[in-house]
Amino acid sequence: MKCRVCREPAVIDIRRHNANFCRDHFLRYCRDQVQRAIDEFEMAAPGEQLLVAVSGGKDSLAVWDLLLELGYQADGLYIGLGIGGYSDVSGEYARAFAEQRNLHLIEIDLRSEHGFDIPTASAVTRRVPCSACGLSKRHLFDGAARAGGYDAVVTGHNLDDEAAVLYGNVLRWQTDYLGRQRPTLRAANGFPRKVKPLVRLTERETAAYCILRGIDYQVEECPMAAGNKHLRYKDALNEVEAQSPGTKHDFYFRFLRQAVDRFVDADRDASTLEPCVRCGSPASGEVCSFCRLIERTADARPVPVEFLTRRKSKK
Ligand code: SF4
Ligand SMILES: [Zn+2]
Numbered sequence: 001m002k003c004r005v006c007r008e009p010a011v012i013d014i015r016r017h018n019a020n021f022c023r024d025h026f027l028r029y030c031r032d033q034v035q036r037a038i039d040e041f042e043m044a045a046p047g048e049q050l051l052v053a054v055s056g057g058k059d060s061l062a063v064w065d066l067l068l069e070l071g072y073q074a075d076g077l078y079i080g081l082g083i084g085g086y087s088d089v090s091g092e093y094a095r096a097f098a099e100q101r102n103l104h105l106i107e108i109d110l111r112s113e114h115g116f117d118i119p120t121a122s123a124v125t126r127r128v129p130c131s132a133c134g135l136s137k138r139h140l141f142d143g144a145a146r147a148g149g150y151d152a153v154v155t156g157h158n159l160d161d162e163a164a165v166l167y168g169n170v171l172r173w174q175t176d177y178l179g180r181q182r183p184t185l186r187a188a189n190g191f192p193r194k195v196k197p198l199v200r201l202t203e204r205e206t207a208a209y210c211i212l213r214g215i216d217y218q219v220e221e222c223p224m225a226a227g228n229k230h231l232r233y234k235d236a237l238n239e240v241e242a243q244s245p246g247t248k249h250d251f252y253f254r255f256l257r258q259a260v261d262r263f264v265d266a267d268r269d270a271s272t273l274e275p276c277v278r279c280g281s282p283a284s285g286e287v288c289s290f291c292r293l294i295e296r297t298a299d300a301r302p303v304p305v306e307f308l309t310r311r312k313s314k315k
């Protein structure tokens with residue numbers, strides 16, 4: 001197996017491009033794919049201040065590293081979700097990455113700053129943990145970007161993530177979600193611009209990127225993700241991809257080219273949002289969903305993460 005560019009021994013094969021690369025040319029391929037996504041979807045301009053949502057996993061650390069390599073200015077934001085040992089370890093990886101490179105990492109701790117954690121919020125609302133988690137992360141990333149004057153929030157969603165979400169949304173024709181699947185969501189209604197520069201890279205490629213760049217990351221999956229339907233959608237798409245390399249890419253990028261404009265983004269296209277009376281974030285009612293979550297969990301006894309994972313494994 002030889003590198004497509006220099007004919008030296010290759011370290012990775014990328015079947016959907018019918019290409020193999022050595023270490024250096026693979027790293028260049030990753031940078032090129034990210035720059036291409038940034039340019040094609042107008043994600044960021046030179047000189048802008050970016051805020052990367054950092055989880056401590058491979059994708060968020062890879063995107064932070066790639067943006068810096070490409071010359072962008074990017075700080076990180078880590079949210080302590082209170083998901084037991086998983087959150088403790090994830091925070092350590094995020095901190096170590098920032099410290100080693102002398103980068104600015106903002107930290108928000110849900111429990112000490114807002115009075116709840118994800119397992120408790122899930123138990124109180126009787127909904128899957130990812131629901132309270134997604135809501136909290138969106139709210140806190142948006143708020144931090146506004147407060148810090150950042151031009152855009154960057155997330156580490158990769159091609160596998162976006163194709164799996166699209167697959168799930170199409171299976172149920174969730175048209176309100178389809179409108180939000182662009183890799184760049186423009187700033188509007190008090191929401192900052194949101195961008196996903198890794199949409200041209202797969203999970204396997206971001207993992208390989210981290211290994212080749214010597215980036216240590218949290219390899220464990222979040223314990224709340226077990227049984228998550230997106231993991232099943234990923235498995236289903238991986239089976240198709242194994243038979244027909246490139247299907248995942250075409251599924252997502254043809255959707256962007258041919259269909260996404262038919263759907264609206266309720267957050268950005270709506271004209272009815274008003275500032276939340278408690279925190280000032282854009283809200284569809286008087287009080288935003290995050291402030292309602294704070295209220296609902298205010299008197300709840302903390303629920304340990306093991307309680308939810310045990311309950312799940314019994315089902
Ligand atoms: S799997 Fe769900 S609960 Fe865990 S970090 Fe992701 S969104 Fe949050
Ligand atoms: Zn090479």
Ligand SMILES: [Zn+2]
Nearest residue numbers: 276279288291
């Ligand atoms: Zn609010």
